[in-house]
Structure formats: C-alpha cells, structure tokens
Amino acid sequence: xxxxxxxxxxxxxxxxxxxxxxxxxxxxxxxxxxxxxxxxxxxxxxxxxxxxxxxxxxxxxxxxxxxxxxxxxxxxxxxxxxxxxxxxxxxxxxxxxxxxxxxxxxxxxxxxxxxxxxxxxxxxxxxxxxxxxxxxxxxxxxxxxxxxxxxxxxxxxxxxxxxxxxxxxxxxxxxxxxxxxxxxxxxxxxxxxx
Amino acid sequence: xxxxxxxxxxxxxxxxxxxxxxxxxxxxxxxxxxxxxxxxxxxxxxxxxxxxxxxxxxxxxxxxxxxxxxxxx
Numbered sequence: 001x002x003x004x005x006x007x008x009x010x011x012x013x014x015x016x017x018x019x020x021x022x023x024x025x026x027x028x029x030x031x032x033x034x035x036x037x038x039x040x041x042x043x044x045x046x047x048x049x050x051x052x053x054x055x056x057x058x059x060x061x062x063x064x065x066x067x068x069x070x071x072x073x074x075x076x077x078x079x080x081x082x083x084x085x086x087x088x089x090x091x092x093x094x095x096x097x098x099x100x101x102x103x104x105x106x107x108x109x110x111x112x113x114x115x116x117x118x119x120x121x122x123x124x125x126x127x128x129x130x131x132x133x134x135x136x137x138x139x140x141x142x143x144x145x146x147x148x149x150x151x152x153x154x155x156x157x158x159x160x161x162x163x164x165x166x167x168x169x170x171x172x173x174x175x176x177x178x179x180x181x182x183x184x185x186x187x188x189x190x191x192x193x194x
Numbered sequence: 195x196x197x198x199x200x201x202x203x204x205x206x207x208x209x210x211x212x213x214x215x216x217x218x219x220x221x222x223x224x225x226x227x228x229x230x231x232x233x234x235x236x237x238x239x240x241x242x243x244x245x246x247x248x249x250x251x252x253x254x255x256x257x258x259x260x261x262x263x264x265x266x267x
Contacts, residue, residue, distance in 0.1 A: 126233065141198040144219060148196040156220055173198040173219050173230050188196045 002182075003135075003190040004114045006032045007102070010041040010095045011121030011169075012139045017042070017050040018165040019158070022058045024146065025119075027192040032066045033116070036074030037098035050165075069105075071098040096125055103130040115178035117187045121170060132179035137187065141175045149193040202230065206239050 006028040013034075016022050025032055042055045059066055073094060099118060106116060110133050118125070118136045125136065137145075143155035152158050162169055177185070195204055198219060205215035205227070216227055231238055241249075 144201075145197045148201075148218065171220065172233075173202075173221075174233050175197060175199045176234065177199065186197055186200070 002030075002114065002185060003028070003117055003187050004030055004110060005106070005116035006030055006187075007099060007116050007118045007134070008032065008034065008038070009099060009118065009120040009122065009125070010038045012119040012142070013038070013042050013055065014050065015121065015139050015162050015167055015169050017054045017058075018167045019161050020054070021158075022054070024151070026062065026065070027151070028117075028187075029190045029192060031064075032062070033102070034066060034068050035071050035095070035098035035102050036068055037071060037077060038095045039068045040074065040077065041095050069102055071101040073098045073101060093122070093124065096120070096122060096128060100128060100130055103134050106133050107131045113180065113182040113185070115181040115185070123170065123172065126174055126176070135178040135181060135187065136174070136176040138172045138174045139169050140171050141173045143169075144173060145188060145191075149188060149191070151193055198230075202234070202236070206236065208239075 006025065008025060012025075013022070016024055039055075039059075043052045059068075077094070103116075103118075110116075114133070116134050118130060118134050119139060119142060120136060121139050130136070140155070140159070143152065143158050146152045146158075147155040159169055159171070195201060195210075195218075201210065201215055201218045204210035205212065210218070212224060212227065216222075216224065219227065219230065221227055221230075228238055240246075
C-alpha cells in the first residue's frame with residue numbers, strides 16, 4: 001500500500017536529461033511509467049530538448065523498469081502521417097492529456113491505498129484533475145526533497161546547472177497528495193536515498 | 195522532514211518557524227510562502243491570541259482618534 005508508479009511528464013525528463021541526471025528517477029523503488037505521447041515528445045526532441053539519444057539510452061538501459069504505455073491520444077498521433085504532424089502545434093497539452101487518459105485507466109485498478117506520482121513542470125497541471133490515485137509534484141519540489149534527503153547537495157545549484165544548459169525550471173514548490181493514498185504516505189518512502 | 199509538504203506542514207503546526215520553512219523551501223519572501231500555501235488550498239496560520247491582543251491594543255488609540263473625528267465632523 002504505497003507509491004506504485006512514478007509518472008514523469010516531458011518537462012522533468014528534459015530537465016534531468018539536460019544535465020544527464022535521469023538516474024535520479026531510477027531511484028524510485030517502483031516502475032517508471034511514461035505515456036506514449038510523452039515518450040514521443042522527448043524522443044522526437046522538442047525545441048531545447050537534449051539529444052533524443054540520451055532518452056533512447058536511458059529507456060534501453062533500464063529494461064522493464066521503464067514502461068511506455070499506450071493512450072488514445074498517442075495512438076491517434078502515431079496514425080498521423082509525418083508530413084501532417086505540424087498539427088501537434090494546435091493540440092495543447094498533448095503529453096498531459098495522455099497522462100490524464102492513463103490516470104483514468106489506473107483509477108479503479110490499483111489496490112487500496114496505492115497511488116502513482118506525477119512529476120511535472122507545466123503550471124496548468126496543478127489544476128488538472130487526474131483522479132484520486134495520482135499525487136503531483138513539481139520538479140522543483142522534487143529537487144528540494146532530494147536536497148533534504150542528501151541525495152543532491154543543493155537544489156539551488158542543480159537549478160543553476162540546468163539553467164546553464166539552457167532550460168529553466170519554474171521554482172514552484174507545489175506538491176499534492178493522492179486522495180486515496182494512506183494518510184502520511186510520502187514518495188520518499190519509495191525512494192532510494194542511499 | 196524531507197518533502198515540501200512536510201516542510202509546509204511543519205510550518206503550519208509550529209515545529210518550523212517561518213524563516214526555517216522559507217530557508218528550506220529556498221524562498222526569499224514571505225509572500226512566496228503564502229503563495230505556496232494558497233496553491234495547496236491551505237490558509238496561513240493564525241497569529242497567537244496574545245499577538246492579536248497586542249496588535250489590537252496598539253491600534254486602539256488610532257481607532258479612538260478615527261471615531262472622535264467621525265463624531266466631530
């Protein structure tokens with residue numbers, strides 16, 4: 001009865017990928033689930049994104065620890081011919097929408113008290129309803145947690161390193177628990193801080 | 195106390211001072227902390243009753259003066 005899934009949005013993946021610290025996600029003692037749309041965003045390479053090879057290597061190197069899940073929007077997207085893919089510019093929040101669709105899937109399938117953790121940076125995610133099974137945490141809140149646990153020496157320095165790699169993380173210390181998680185449950189319970 | 199939620203909870207329950215919480219959250223102003231609370235739908239902690247009483251006591255002469263002006267006009 002605890003954190004069962006870590007679900008990073010594309011923002012945190014790009015932030016950590018920029019400074020070659022995707023290993024900080026490996027420390028979750030649970031599967032890492034990436035929706036097909038988010039995987040596409042990081043592998044396709046949005047403007048300012050690190051080389052897709054960083055993510056390809058990470059996906060490959062972690063075997064079944066990292067799972068890519070299909071969502072309706074991802075399936076639709078993959079069916080669009082490459083020459084028509086500029087349509088994505090007109091689809092807002094495609095990655096977040098795919099996570100929202102996945103949250104509907106897990107809503108009734110997880111055990112009592114189990115929950116997933118969504119890592120994100122887009123501020124609109126704060127007000128999106130992902131159901132009672134998903135907790136939310138911003139990259140900045142995650143970094144502060146890592147600093148408090150002694151996993152990284154300084155959230156501030158980490159933020160600066162990412163900024164020097166031309167990527168800005170909003171300093172937003174937002175965190176929201178999953179409604180159906182047990183009282184007092186924390187993502188740090190399932191995080192390897194050694 | 196590791197997470198931002200635990201830090202904010204510590205502030206709300208009084209185990210962390212405002213300054214300690216702000217330091218841990220890398221905040222430079224109290225308004226940032228108030229924003230973080232509002233973002234979570236949490237009201238800021240109320241000041242202790244003795245502080246409220248002292249503030250009211252300090253304001254009493256000004257209130258009396260305002261009242262006198264109102265009647266005098």
